[in-house]
Amino acid sequence: MDVAGGAPFSVQVRSARVAFGGAPLFDRLDFSLAGGWWTCVLGPSGVGKTTLLRLILGLEEPTGEGALIACSDGAPLSGRVAYMAQQDLLLPWLNVLENVRLGSRLRGEARAREGSDERARALLESVGLAQNADHYPVSLSGGMRQRVALARTLMEDRPVVLMDEPFSGLDAITRVKLQDLAAVLLRERTVLLVTHDPLEALRLGHRVHVMSGIPARIDDALEPEGAIPRSLNDSALLGLQGELLSRLTEAAT
Amino acid sequence: MSALRPALILAGLIALWQAVVWATGAPPYILPGPAAAARAWIANGELIARHGALTLAEILLGLVVGVTFGGASAVVIAYFRPVRRWLLPVLVISQAIPVFALAPVLVLWIGYGMASKVVMASLIIFFPVAASFYDGLRRTEPGWLDLAETMNASRWSTLRQVRIPAALPSLASGLRVAVAVAPIGAVVGEWVGSSAGLGHLMLHANARLQVDLMFAALATLALIALTLYFAVDQALRRALPWIPETSFEPERGRS
Incomplete structure (x- = not known):
């Protein structure tokens, strides 16, 4: 990448x-x-x-x-600069895919949605969670949650x-x-x-x-x-x- | 068993009621038994339904107005610093005035009609909703706010996408309290001055020693309050499925 x-x-x-x-x-x-x-x-x-x-x-x-x-x-x-903390900081009311896209959501980048959706799915696949895109954080294990956090960090695409x-x-x-x-x-x-x-x-x-x-x-x-x-x-x-x-x-x- | 439990509790309460009647030997014009209240309820079905519908409407309107203003105030107080500094103390001071004491004034100002009762119910609801929602808005997980900041979220976006959703469980607690106290506001308003409603009906039945009718109206009020509470409770559970709920008992069989 x-x-x-x-x-x-x-x-x-x-x-x-x-x-x-x-x-x-x-x-x-x-x-x-x-x-x-x-x-x-x-x-x-x-x-x-x-x-x-x-x-x-x-x-x-x-x-x-x-x-x-x-x-x-x-x-x-x-x-x-992107940030990844000890806690996964996933928002419990958003599903995995929405959590990965949190940055663009917070910045109100609604127009870029389609492309970013694809990228978020690709990132989820690279962390091995393609199957869990529409699950909620509460249903994931600690390791899975931290992998979602990693995907979210990568989604920001900061150097x-x-x-x-x-x-x-x-x-x-x-x-x-x-x-x-x-x-x-x-x-x-x-x-x-x-x-x-x-x-x-x-x-x-x-x-x-x-x-x-x-x-x-x-x-x-x-x-x-x-x-x-x-x-x-x-x-x-x-x-x-x-x-x-x-x-x-x-x-x- | 759990579906049967409410019915069993109800039956138990009615049995207790009957037991008190038998034990004290109170005459029916002081304490009518459940059977007498039920007879009065059936005999005055149309009357109770008419007054009950009005009281229910007052409660519902009061809920809508009180929750809207309470929720909006909490967001405004959380978002605007000057408002927070000046309005928050005012809000606390306003709670020093017992809302019931305002009822006669409200009737004087707004009249004997429905409006004064709706205002009364809204006033009672306003504070628990505003206070609990504001409290929730203040207690956002700091890590989420740090994350939002590194993602260059605006203050408004952070409020809308992080703080408000995170505070919804607190708002839900406030709503549960609001639903429980809303009937009080409506009925107190009716007692102070009105020409209709369950509070009015009870007051007049009491004055005419129709104690059985009074109990029938009281039971109706309790029914309305309980139905509302459980409806709201269920709706909130369904709307916020992500709120973790932990059992008070140790859980077994979980890894």
Whole structure:
């Protein structure tokens, strides 16, 4: 599938500061997403991973002096980023197909309906839910619901995709399957994956960062070799997992 | 069994009624038995039907007006910030005035006819509908709103496509309360001043010591109220099938 908006561009976060109450969660934080790559951020809970993701999404305002979110192609990021959360966020009163088409529905793009209907069905097929188009979310399992959410994210067809622990609520086997599916379907896109699962980060990340401390810092990236999704049998992966786990343990103390 | 249960409950209540009559030995002009009330009901069938139809019409019109205004107010308050700041306190203050105390004033202003009863019923309905719907509109799942924002939805579109549907279960709760209290509004209006309606009939039957007729009218009112409640309850369940309902008892045999 072609990515909307031409060649992948990178996203820079510079001098970001976010504080809830008094103490800043992070201050003068620099971070970047390489164009067309998967960047994974690991860290103890409460460190500000989700806030960083919300900042890039435009759901939180950066307050720091000279704070800036910029794209390498010079255009603003707004409108070019899609969001996938830990909860599937399916609307229970819409069926699966309507949920996949939620974006165009919310933007009132009624005229584009026929073409988008076809595309939504094709996406549902690619996540293996072609048969469930007119089912309601309540009748789906957790894994199926998250696959619908993935289809909805793809339906937006945005070059940058931000994911906040999208697979963490799933059982181990479903999680691995969905990781593979996401890696294939989001190829060529610029992805930020926030997760607390080191193995997930190592399977999917071109770059894997650990975020830690108060105010939070983001360390230099680990760059595992090989195309994603990496095989679970990859022995190098297990070595790196050990290193990541020790970094995380350090971060948590 | 579940289909039979309402009939059994009804039979039980009537038996209890009869038992009280027997136990107290109350004379029929104080407490008529179910049989006497039934005889009065049959003997005055046409009269009760005429007054009952009027009261039912008042209740239904009151429901339409009250729910429309209550629902619309909730949406307006949720959508327009200045309105919310100024109107919400007014709404709360207005509830400090007992609506029943307004009944004589309403009759004075709008007259003895049907209109004052419809207004009375609407006033009683307005607040539970507005309050519960507004509450629902405020409690939208934050994740849905974040998602809508990243999808560049306008504020109006978010309200219409996310907040309002998400608040419908709350509106439904308000509607159930409204249907239960609407008959009170209509009957209180009739008591204060009217020339027709079940409330009027009861008041006059009482004054003439036709207590059996009063009980027949009361039973009719209860029948109207119950029918309305169950009709609305069923309609709401059918209209909002996606609302999850959980059992109070532990469920077995589910994976």
